Amino acid sequence: MELFELTALEIARKVRNREVSAAQVLESHLHHITAVDGVPGTLGGDQNTEPDKVHAFITLTADRARQQAAAIDAQIAAGQDPGPLAGVPVSIKDIFCVAGTASTAASKILANFTAPYTATAVERWEQAGAVVLGKVNLDEFTYGSSNESSAFQPAPRNPWNTAHVPGGSSGGSAAAVAALEGPISLGTDTAGSIRLPAAYCGVVGLKPTYGRVSRYGLIAFGSSLDCPGPLTRTVADSALALGAMAGADSRDATAATVPVPNYLAELEKDVRGLKIGLSPDYFRITYFDAASGDLMEQPVPASVRQAVLDGAQKLAQRGAEIVENIPMPHTKFGIPAYFVISRVEAASNLHRYDGVKYGYRTIGQVEDLRSLYRQSRAQGFGLQPKLRILMGMYVSAAQYSEQYYNRALRIRSLIRRDFDEAFQRVDTLLTPSTPAPAFAIGGIYGDSVLMQYADQLLVTGNHAGVPGISVPAGFEESGLPLGIHFFAPDFREDLLFRAGAAYEAASGPRNLAPAWVRGASSSLEVQS
Amino acid sequence: MEYEAVIGLETHIQLNTASKIFCSCKADSWNAAPNTNICPVCTGMPGVLPVLNRRVVEKGTLLAAAMHADLQPVSFFDRKNYFYPDLPKGYQISQYDRSLAKGGYMDVPQADGTLRRVTIWKLHMEEDAGKTKNDLISGSRRIDFNRCGVPLIEMVTGPDLRSADEAANYLTRLRQLLRWIGVSEADMEKGHLRCDANVSLRRKGETILNTKTEIKNVNSIEAVRTAIVKEIDRQSRAYEHGERIEAWTLEWDEDSQTLKKMRSKETEADYRYFREPDLLPVYLTDEWRAAILQDFPELPLARRARFMAGYGLPEYDAELLTAERSLSDYFEKAVQAYGGEAKRVSNWLMNDVLRMLNDSGKTTAQLALTPAYLADIIKLVEAGTINTNTGKGLLEKVNASGKSPEEIVRAEGLAKVSDDGAIRAVVEQVLAESPGEVAAYRGGKVGLIGFFTGQVMKKMQGKADAQKARALLEEMLR
Structure with missing residues (x-):
């Protein structure tokens, strides 16, 4: 087995035991990345370049990583413990600031921005011994579920079928982890942006409780919804990664002061005695018909339903109690409310990109300040930020905010109440991750309404602030991965890990990466 | 026609905390070179977050208590969205509909001995923006972010003031109060206390509010007084000529002592206020409030x-x-x-x-x-x-x-010498040294008694009992 195939727990153990050096682990990964990732996404790049590669990265910071690995090895040599992530190579969604590296948000408007500070989540991983490989691609400013909207092309592709999207917005993270380009990636989840690509790429994606992980250094989308979280190949690695970054932060007033448990120890407890709920409201999709505007409803596909029920059965066999028919009546309003709330916050959060202080400024002649703003923003932002600005400005205008924004906030409270009531009866809720597996590249891009209904079963967790985890649940007939998902009450990520790990164990060994990905490095070695 | 002025003042008070409202930069940048007292937070870099300085809430609470306002157990910060180069985030973090305190008033003594009760309509915490300077020579705009994030209290009065003098008196009393309770240096020249004045006229006895104009950029109490006098004068002449008053924003030009029209206000700007998601609600608990107001002074x-x-x-x-x-x-x-x-x-x-x-x-x-x-x-x-x-x-x-x-x-040895003997000896000495003056005195120039007394006091380093010295002189000159 190659070093790049190891989990984070295995790597950290081997590095701490001096079985391998951090430098060896890093070089194995860098070598593998060269083989599978292809050209990085670049501004103005061609989306069709190397259609059989993964293209997870925007910026690979190999030299910085080598310095970090050397420092870890020096610590080991000096008899010190570098920490629980000793020598573990990680990638960072390019929505986080990392000092001295380009932090682009996959947007032209920040293409030239080098952050002078490091996000708390990244800083804590580094302090725990992680080695940062670089920055991975995403939808522009995280606005999307496919990564097609990135200004840095070619955009990431799904390693299980490179004609399909990896999902988004943490698509580069999911694709990187699935393609064995590092066992952990840091993503963000505003409406499913960690869990959806995790499901699409057959990896584990955790959205922690709002406030569990500091948002400092995370370029904001919907500030009341954004959650940093890990994408990993195993549930145990997810627990390891969360434990290394969770906790209060003096730089983020919304970071909770709730103590951080030992997640790895909790995870061993399995599911005996846990009450796991199923809700009929998570087995259907509600959407507005584009032509009539009517609210339509349809059940999730049989394969998705079956994956969840199969999961419930496996957990029941391990001693969990399955509770059916938990009502979650406001689930269907999650996407419309999200549309309004996230866009109001997004439009405001995007105000600072005005061509004045940093980032893109128009190179054209401008006659006054207004045209400097207009041209810089018109040229710097792609389609998705513009759509969000328009919608956000509209629904927060004085004459409409009661009708839209304040109404959406009331829906949000009702969704929260659904969870509060459910968690009086059960410990976790088991739901599908997504209504369908990854769609084909170009399949629905441009229809941002339709695309966001893919988040319908996940966004409720962002509204309510509760944590959720998507774990791989086998493959559809098409060969694309499926995921199942658990919700838990505030700050009960431990329950998610127990349920997820139990399901993982009950499912037996699984194919962690596509065959071509495993073979790619060796073929490279043959060539070289 | 007799008119009555209706004046309301909008003040921005810079709190004298050590650090800014949402970051650890120093609050005071007086005399600092442009852009030297800044950090990623107050310059609105991507991904940074505000963290509330508790001292701002404490100073705001003191001021609200001094204004007899109702302190709110829960208040919220909101975003006020607008574009301006010296507002690096593109929104100002302020308080909107659920601010730190509601209502309040200040009683201002007037020259005639009466009290004018000035009601407070708004009192909230917010961050300051930076400063923009137009460089006329290069034709460029220069921005100084030092002031970004300086803690302010915005306080708006009702339309309760009736003359320029009353407005000036209010500001004088407010400045005294701010220093008294220790929340602001309240130096108008340094911008610690900034004031905009809303002015309208109506016929005496009426209770309606007519269209008002807003006077900006007045940075001394005298300037406020003069600017309001001029604006009342302008408006009354306009009414006399049957002209309509339009809702202008006027700028006070200190050099020429004149008001200049900045813009007409046709529509209210829409700031699309919404709750600041990056900050938690401000919970002013009973314990915290009591601790803040524990040593609240007599006003x-x-x-x-x-x-x-x-x-x-x-x-x-x-x-x-x-x-x-x-x-x-x-x-x-x-x-x-x-x-x-x-x-x-x-x-x-x-x-x-x-x-x-x-x-x-x-x-x-x-x-x-x-x-x-x-x-x-x-x-x-x-x-x-x-x-x-x-x-x-x-x-x-x-x-x-x-x-x-x-x-x-x-x-x-500064104690007064009352001993007759000691003084008498010096008196004899003085008289012996000034035979001419003694003769003149005896000849009728009794005013010279002051001269003799001065001489005695001088010789005794001012310690002599002056009355006693004088009595002895008079006795011995007889």
């Missing part, structure tokens, strides 16, 4: 009234002695140490100690002349131990050395 007007009623001071004295809290504290301590008539202490303070303070630029807290020492000096004079003049000279000596008045009197 200047109350103290002024008490000085008049309790100590029998004239209004003039009471006003002067309550101009600053430290001075009024000093006065009370001196009165207590003295134990006698308060007016005596007031006289010494107003005539001599205030001059020392003005000359040295010091505050009462920095004086080595403590209230107890001042009382000692007054008592020494009262008891006849030293002359009044010696006493006045002693003020400086005590302040310079920090020694007690008694110690200095003893060491320098």
